[in-house]
Amino acid sequence: MSKKILIIEDNDDIRENVIEILELAGYNVASASNGKAGVELAFSDVPDIILCDIMMPEIDGYGVLYLLSKRPETVAVPFIFLTAKAEHFDRRKGMEMGADDYLTKPFDDMELLNAIESRLKKKAGQQAYYSKSLDRLDALVAKQDGLVALHHIIEERKARLVKKNQVIYYEGDKGNGLYVVLSGKVKTIKLTQDGRELMTGIYAADDYLGINAMLANEEYGDTATALEDSMLCLIPKEQLEQLLNLYPEVAREFIKLLANDIREKEEQLLQMAYHSVRKKMAEALLRMQRQSGTDSFKVAREDLAALAAMATETVSRTLSDFKDEGLIEKTGSTITILDVVRLTKMKN
Numbered sequence: 001m002s003k004k005i006l007i008i009e010d011n012d013d014i015r016e017n018v019i020e021i022l023e024l025a026g027y028n029v030a031s032a033s034n035g036k037a038g039v040e041l042a043f044s045d046v047p048d049i050i051l052c053d054i055m056m057p058e059i060d061g062y063g064v065l066y067l068l069s070k071r072p073e074t075v076a077v078p079f080i081f082l083t084a085k086a087e088h089f090d091r092r093k094g095m096e097m098g099a100d101d102y103l104t105k106p107f108d109d110m111e112l113l114n115a116i117e118s119r120l121k122k123k124a125g126q127q128a129y130y131s132k133s134l135d136r137l138d139a140l141v142a143k144q145d146g147l148v149a150l151h152h153i154i155e156e157r158k159a160r161l162v163k164k165n166q167v168i169y170y171e172g173d174k175g176n177g178l179y180v181v182l183s184g185k186v187k188t189i190k191l192t193q194d195g196r197e198l199m200t201g202i203y204a205a206d207d208y209l210g211i212n213a214m215l216a217n218e219e220y221g222d223t224a225t226a227l228e229d230s231m232l233c234l235i236p237k238e239q240l241e242q243l244l245n246l247y248p249e250v251a252r253e254f255i256k257l258l259a260n261d262i263r264e265k266e267e268q269l270l271q272m273a274y275h276s277v278r279k280k281m282a283e284a285l286l287r288m289q290r291q292s293g294t295d296s297f298k299v300a301r302e303d304l305a306a307l308a309a310m311a312t313e314t315v316s317r318t319l320s321d322f323k324d325e326g327l328i329e330k331t332g333s334t335i336t337i338l339d340v341v342r343l344t345k346m347k348n
Contacts (some may be wrong), residue, residue, distance in 0.1 A: 004028045004030065004047040004049075006013065006029075006038065006050045007019065008031070008037075008053060008061075009056075010053060014053075014280065020114070021109050022116075025113055035052075035057075035059030035064045036058035036059050037058070038050075046074055047077060048077070049116060049123075050068070050079050051103075052065070052080070054081055054083040055083070060113065061083070061334040065079055074273070078100045078101075078116055078119040078123050079100050080100060080102070080103060080116070082103050100119050101118075101119060106150060161183070161229065164228050164229050166225065167223060168209070170220070171190060171191075173219060173220050175217070175219055176237055177236045178208055178234070178235045179208065179209035179210055179233070180208060180209075180232065180234075181204060181208070182231040182232060182233055183230060184229055184231060185226070186193050186202070186225065186230055187199055187306075188203070188223065188225075189224045189225065198306055202227070202288070204291055209224055214237060227303065277318055278347075281308050282306060287307065289337055296334060300335060301315050304319075326338060
């Protein structure tokens with residue numbers, strides 16, 4: 001069965017040209033010449049993917065995306081903006097609202113088809129990411145009906161691909177939900193008064209971002225950035241609050257996660273205040289090992305400096321000492337831990 005594609009574009013020539021290309025490629029295509037008609041079409045016959053211009057009469061592209069995100073039946077539909085604008089602000093605004101991709105006009109036939117095929121493949125693969133994350137949710141919910149509710153909330157939200165070094169949210173942004181890391185790695189940082197980065201956390205698959213902001217009803221307290229290409233799912237604040245109010249067991253388990261996070265940050269502060277450079281570096285390497293689940297991992301010198309709260313030059317010097325002492329092996333940005341015991345017992 002051919003996939004259904006909805007194109008919402010007010011320029012007649014562009015719309016007709018895209019329709020012709022997609023129909024020749026075997027897709028079933030519906031079209032609308034303005035945002036209002038496009039939203040109505042999407043609600044009446046849910047497509048597999050939506051292509052939408054930004055600057056349109058009636059309702060612009062951002063308005064279309066907003067309205068579609070409010071309906072369970074359309075919230076997970078892959079959404080690609082078609083735009084003549086390529087400014088950073090427009091791209092960030094669209095991605096923060098949930099857009100999956102951008103095609104900047106003019107684009108050729110292969111760019112269009114490749115973008116569509118890529119997003120359809122990602123949608124088909126999302127269930128695997130959901131399954132991996134949901135396997136662990138039994139530990140969060142004691143009641144079976146609560147587990148089902150949490151499954152439903154996550155499954156109706158689409159997974160979002162975040163590229164390496166892309167910011168997920170900034171410190172001071174309004175906390176709009178709880179992020180579930182489905183794959184990849186994410187770091188959180190705070191900037192010191194002198195402009196240095198302090199890494200406050202590293203999050204991998206099945207971890208949660210933004211618990212503090214959600215439970216305290218505050219702004220995000222740090223900036224979250226992808227360490228590598230990652231998949232995330234956002235549980236909206238309103239849905240999370242409903243779940244916590246309905247199932248106290250879920251709230252208690254999230255509070256435990258928050259308490260663990262606070263304890264880790266307290267230990268990090270103690271290390272910064274009282275540990276020697278060598279001890280801090282040993283602790284940082286062991287933390288990276290625990291996060292990666294393997295003795296060999298990749299980490300940028302700047303990220304290791306932020307995690308250990310030291311200058312990058314000090315990181316390089318200390319790593320060289322550790323390598324000479326047979327504690328680690330280092331090739332480029334890849335570090336392999338050779339002696340866990342000695343690192344663990346590193347004297348202060």
